[in-house]
Amino acid sequence: MLLLTALLEFRDVEKTYFTKTSMTEAISGLNFTVSRGEFVSLIGPSGCGKTTLLSMVSGLLRPTAGKVLLDGSLVERPTPATGYMLQQDYLFPWLTIRKNILIGLHTTGAYTREKEQHALNLLKEIGIGDHIDEYPSQLSGGMRQRAALVRMLATEPKLLLLDEPFSALDYQTKLKLEDLVSKTIRMHRKTAVLVTHDIGEAIAMSDRIVMLSPRPASVHRIFRVPDELKGLLPFEARNHPAFSGLFQEIWKELESFGTSNEAASQ
Amino acid sequence: MAPQTKQLHSEYVRGLKREKRLVRLTQLAILILFFAAWEYLAAQRILDPLLFSSPTRVWNLLMLRVSDGSIFVHSSVTLFETILGFILGTVAGTGMAAMLWWSRFLSRVMDPYLVVLNSMPKVALGPILIVGLGPGFTSIIAMGALISVIITTIVVYNAFREVDENYVKVIRSFGASKQRSFFSVVLPASFPTIISTLKVNVGLAWVGVIVGEFLVSKQGLGYLIIYGFQVFNFTLVMMSLLVIAVLATLMYQLVELLERKLMKHRA
Incomplete structure (x- = not known):
């Protein structure tokens, strides 16, 4: 497998929303890559532009500046190369x-x-x-x-975009589906980007976790999920001793963004 | 406990059935009472039979008209005009709504015109239609369509706009064009609203067609009403009204049947 070649690349991506009275900078100076076969989660404070990011990868939105490259070519419009899964079915x-x-x-x-x-x-x-x-x-x-x-x-997309696909489910169903989705994605050797609010879910499912800063979003820090967790199903990973250490680390980092985000978070 | 519960259930079901029977019985009683009172009051000359006729007279006239076949001619003319006006109004209104959905610019330009046209009493345009399209069934159908087309446009356009954008996102993420998104998602998602406008349009089309027949005065149930009025034959007026009531109800029931068929799987 060509594990080390980048399937998805963000190069100095910027996104600004315009309204009659204001400009809102949602994303600024964002750079990172996702390798082929990798499972990457995006976490960050509420309203930091995670969904905007996915929309740009899927081609539903265009960046104001910078490039989003999928398999080396510029994403300009929605293509069958990416699959999109939303919060609800x-x-x-x-x-x-x-x-x-x-x-x-x-x-x-x-x-x-x-x-x-x-x-x-x-x-x-x-x-x-x-x-x-x-x-x-x-x-x-x-x-x-x-x-x-x-x-x-x-449609056999190369890249799966998962926008909080488990957030509308009850806890038990969510845990079961995490396992199922994780198993299915691994079996079909797909590359996936998951947006989530749930730190545990991010750790349990991913190879890497990209933490975004508050708006305008850029990459704040990248966490590698330890190898002993990667091979496990999400449910098993949640019970592994290595899980809580990483959880604490990410939690503290998110907290460091301060209380200003608390009002916006659910 | 189980047999007891079972008994409670069967009692409950019997209660429901009893209530349903009571409703039907009361409905029937009202109908019979209405015609009986009408007949009685006309026979006693409390109601002037010249103005209000009586059920037996209406019935005899109807039988006469059935045997010479003239009622079928007038009914089918009116029915034809109504159905065509109804379909034209609904299809044209939905088409216009689709155009407005397609172009935000167009919808912003058209907004004040739609407001004016919607507030306008469409039957007032009758004379102009007759001058423009000639005193025939074209004018009458145009009237039946015109009366429903603007309100259909407005209601269906709003339905198109209120389709959850995430449904559109799903189809667009597969690379669907705007046209494709419209036909695969926006239009089917709006079917419940379109169907409910159908129900309103059935009634509106009847209004347009009857008024059109009043004005054109050649054929149809509307013509029979205006003719009966002019020659002071109110038995004819009442008979036409009853036929209209039956036909309009049947049409409405058909639309409801269609609705139940189409909406079967929606939560």
């Missing part, structure tokens, strides 16, 4: 699960029988193979989020 309620997970293939025009079969296999692999002809309203929150994961994977 956002499955289309008027389509069956089957049609929901195939919508990406139909939209990109990449639909083939084999790819449909691949998507349906993924659905089985992830444990909701019995629900293909049901509608989203008939499924539980956890099952729907799993279907959303399959919808993202069906």
